[in-house]
Amino acid sequence: MSDLLNITLIFASAPRTVHETSLELPTGVTVAQALQQSGWLSRFPEIKDQDLALGVWGRKAHGHTPLRDGDRVEIYRDLRVDPKVARRERFVGQGARGAGLFTRRRPGSKSGY
Template identity: 40%
Template sequence: MVKPPIGIEVVYAAVDRQVLLSVDVASGSTVRDALRASGIGQHFPELDLEHCPVGIFGKVLSNAETQVLAAGDRIEIYRPLLADPKEVRRLRAAKAALARIKSDSQ
């Protein structure tokens, strides 16, 4: 007996635009299979769909080649971070501390 296809979503947000695609894939498809079938690469040719970091509903996947999808899953493709969030917070705190010191001395 052939299983019916399942509906999933594939989403990617570039700096200037975002795309959410609803896709039907064969039951038993992996995340990488769904990425290839979605056509998202046509919208963003710069994406390396074979190696880009991905997750399902905000949970990063360690092995997208073997992760089987369930109906209703949303695959999220992640961009590389341009700045380390910890470093950004540290710099912001240092700037705020410097501003407090300047305002206290006046």
């Protein structure tokens, strides 16, 4: 077993802007230590200032969460719009006919297919 872990850090600092870094860190490192050693806390001060959410492979994590080899640490920004509100607004804009999963059907097909 190797004494180094391969860790990937992911952060979307703005829409359509994703930063990704791969690190080799010693065994037993935590999420907070990985961020510190990567230099991202000084490069992106909003991570610490805004107390952004952290995750490992899409699951919520804390700074004291230990990392394993191959983990992907993700830093999440706050949502600017509630997804439910955005969906309702899109539905109002489209109208009832243009919304839904099965709006485009092939001629002669059963409904729902």
